[in-house]
Amino acid sequence: MTARQERLARLLMPWLTLGVLLLAWELACIVFDVPEIIAPRPSRVFEVAVQRWDLLLRFCLETLWTTLIGFALAIGFGLLLGLAIGASPFIYAGLYPLLIAFNAIPKVAIVPILMIWVGIGALPAVITAFVISFFPIVVNVATGLATIEPEMRDLLRSLGASHWEILTKVGIPRAMPYLFASLKVAATLAFVGSVLSETVGGNRGIGFLMLSASARNDSATTFAGLFAIAIMGVGVYAVCALIERRMTRWAFRGELVR
């Protein structure tokens, strides 16, 4: 195999796997004669998705927006908090246990509370996406900062650098690979958050669409919603991975760059 063929094969592999899985599903549904209400055939899901694409698109975009806003907030807040925790042992000691405790709370439990506070609509979904996705960002950024080589800090100190200069010249660049690694996890978690909120209670977004479709025993539409979420998740993940490659080339010693 030439290098080109190998690259092509690697590009095709995920699609091939997906195709085989869908085919197996399709066949299983036909062979075992599964009723559509339990598990619709993929071809049927596809058919429904095409039929109702405008509806799906509208609800998808609602979810995408709330997720992205929540995610963006999580990045901003997570970065700041992560830097604070990583830079100061006192803030670390004070906040870290609380963060762990907060992260242990199942987020389903807070959605009803959010609804009492801010009502239904986009806001609870944004907040849920935010709270569920900021934790990995904080932890990773703090780790990146806390594991700076002491020599590097000494170097800047010997030049008379201020704390701020040490943070901007070493801390932040050093934490970047950790930040981007966490973004890939956090992006998918943000979707979990917003859809969760939409499903628990709400009047918008793909979660709401799925809930109401399943209430009407329209499982094809429900599954179409599931696929839509998966596709959006992969899309946002891919964007994060792309930015990561661009921004932290050094961390991979150029390996990833082709």
Added chain:
Amino acid sequence: MPPAPSPLVDLRNVSLAYGEGKDATLALGDATMSIAQGEFVAVVGPSGCGKSTLMKLVTGLIAPTSGEVWVRDARVTGPIKGVGMAFQNSTLMPWRTTRDNVMLPLEVVEPHKRRLRTDRAFYFDKAQKLLASVGLGEFGDKYPWQLSGGMQQRANVCRALIHEPQILMLDEPFGALDAFTREELWGIMQQLWLERRFTAVLVTHDLREAVFLADTVYVMSRRPGRIVKIRTVDLPRPRTLETTFTPAFVDIVHELRERIQLEHA
């Protein structure tokens, strides 16, 4: 070298222990030395005897456990100004190109920090010349991890020099280099020193290097390091490779070697 009336760097019975209580390691025990303004000092001694520690004490990066460090007639309590330091393990930042690494001190140290934006071209040129002088002229745009170990060390030295510090600390700066490149760099280093007359402290395991470059060689004992011998090198400058074959030079190297061998006995 006429000794200055009051030394630039003055270490008074300095000792340093890492860790506390039972886990404490005494790295440096009772070191006393004084370095005059413009003096080139070399420190030699067995591995682990506290040479790197000594460097950090002089520049105020760590505080002594006991004793006092004085620089420019002021007691050192924190990192001092006007220092260029080449650490033992090259601490080049992997996210910066080699040139940007070399230019880092300019972004931090005044007055360069203020001028960097307006005189960008001037400083860029300066970095380029410095890199070229150690044979890295074409590697400015490469990342440190694209350089060999020896090339990284050379870039590391450039970074310590670029802001023209008054005190230069070099911790085994040429350790990873082949004999020829190393000797070439001795010449370059000596030339720089003759031009600018900064105060330099060089840690090395190479006795010929120490004698070639230094006015004074300090020999340290095994851990916990103490200073067991001070040897003044009064060979005329500029010293050349020829100098290293003269009996006077060889004698000094032998004398130092014999003293260090005692430490290994």
